[in-house]
Amino acid sequence: MRVSKQSAVYVAMVGLLCVAGLMTSAHALPVEQAVLTFAPEVPPPIERRHPAKVVVHLETTEYVGELADGVEYTFWTFGDAVPGPFIRVRKGDFVEFNLHNRSDSTVPHNIDLHAVTGPGGGAEATLAAPGHSATFTFTAMNPGLYVYHCATPPVGMHVANGMYGLILVEPEEGMPRTDREYYVMQSEFYTGGMHGESGHQPFSQEKALDERPDYVVFNGRVGALTGDNALRASVGERVRLYVGNGGPNLVSSFHVIGEIFDKVWMEGGSRINRNVQTTLVPAGGSTIVEFDMQVPGTYILVDHSIFRAFNKGAIGMLEVDGEENRQVFGGRTGDSVYRPEPAKELKPDDENEDDSNSGQSTEMEEVSRLDLSASMGKGEQVYRMTCLPCHQPSGQGIPGVFPPLAQSDFMLENIDRAIAGVIHGQRGRTDQIMPPQNLNDEQIANVMTFVLNSWGHDEGKVRPRDVRDVRRSGKRVDDF
Ligand code: HEC
Ligand SMILES: [Cu+2]
DSSP states (O other), X not given: OXXXXXXXXXXXXXXXXXXXXXXXTTTOOBXXXXXXXXXXXXXXXXXXXXXXEEEEEEEEEEEEEEEETTEEEEEEEETTBSSOOBEEEETTOEEEEEEEEOTTOSSOXXXXXXXXXXXXXXXXXXXXXXXXXXXXXXXXXXXXXXXXXXXXXXXXXXXXXXXXXXXXXXXXTOOOOOSEEEEEEEXXXXXXXXXXOOEEOOBOHHHHHHTOOSEEEETTSTTTTSGGGOEEEETTOEEEEEEEEEESSOOXXXXXXXXXXXXXXXXXXXXXXXXXXXXXXXXXXXXXXXXXXXXXXXXXXXXXSHHHHHHHSOEEEEEEESXXXXXXXXXXXXXXXXXXXXXXXXXXXXXXXXXXHXXXXXXXXXXXXXXXXXXXXXXXXXXXXXXXXXXXXXXXXXXXXXXXXXXXXXXXXXXXXHHHHHHHOBOSSSSSOBOOOOOOHHHHHHHHHHHTTSTTOOOXXXXXXXXXXXXXXXXXXXXX
């Protein structure tokens, strides 16, 4: 199994051309090798104010990688990464595009660049069998941010397996300067198993036809932009995101929680819209958004078709450090534990003589520390991806909206009841509803273990079979 070389900047196969004079007889243009970068990195702005001949070398590959923790998928790629590398040229540039299909590929591949004016965007011209290369040329006629993708039949499958990326054609005068530029590309995956099911997952043609993805992700996998992989910026900086949507099916409602886009290059074209909350990114389309950072914190990138974010993986994070600005954002002006009275009378606990729980605690003593910390680690991932947006990073909840899990008496009082809430959803204690969390037994066991051993709790390990028992009992929160 090979791991994609995310983030490394690589200059595509430097060589051959461009020796000293930097001139080709054919076009009398200076020759440059394209600088390609892996998401979330963007190549440096183009400094020159004249056209050039830009040479791109891109390799198509196939490899088994991780779609989510413990979930493997056979990706088909450009540049050994999903999404493929970011290409940056200038309007008027003459591009020599070399596509190399590695010899261990199982199928032919090609490339359709939406930045190309001409048949198939280069698809027919670049079709390459395993172990072959193809070259074509084009002039970048129109400025904008364009998607590229494989267009080899079955096209849907090549795209669904990860074959897409972005090419920016800068206008002649260049893009305005910003402090940070990032590359974010949404796409969805259709797998044999349900979301979170571990092991190698095959592509599901049936789900793809139904447009029923199990994963909707940024930058090729669940968690590519969260935790340690979060994007970074500082207060006072201007951030620009080059956002693409590989599809293959869904249109994205791209939104950054806690930010308003000062500028949006609508659909990645030349028209600028201002003061936008959520912008559409069509399948096979793009957008460029820009905003100033005024207040530190974690800003969450989502597809605001919100189940895709909280249940299917379409979450990214932008961590911003720097000085608070109480004028812009007053922050918490009150801080208290949120313990609403139960809206319904709960049945007294002694009705089901909690001996299942006491049995559990003797067994719990046998569980090794190591086992607990492994489960905690996996549980933290689930928590970050699933529970955090509502219950918050330190389990503190949001007063009046989402109850805290830290020191939640309701939760600590009856753990099976809390598990039932996570399985089936829960309502009645607040004005809000917790929807059923579409997680398997192992994921729920891990996340509960994490929650029950964080923020001052010390409640031991929940095992998948504990979750299974609650699930089998069919009991809902109100039945406890
Ligand atoms: C969409 C927001 C949302 C998400 C996501 C969410 N919850 Fe909740 N959770 C709530 C709400 C709202 C309640 C209270 C519902 C009610 O009124 O009974 C709640 C209640 C709970 C409770 C009972 C605590 C109490 O005081 O009522 C537990 C335990 C809990 N959630 C755990 C989790 C876990 C674990 C996850 C992640 C797997 C999770 N929740 C994901 C919104 C959410
Ligand atoms: Cu392909």
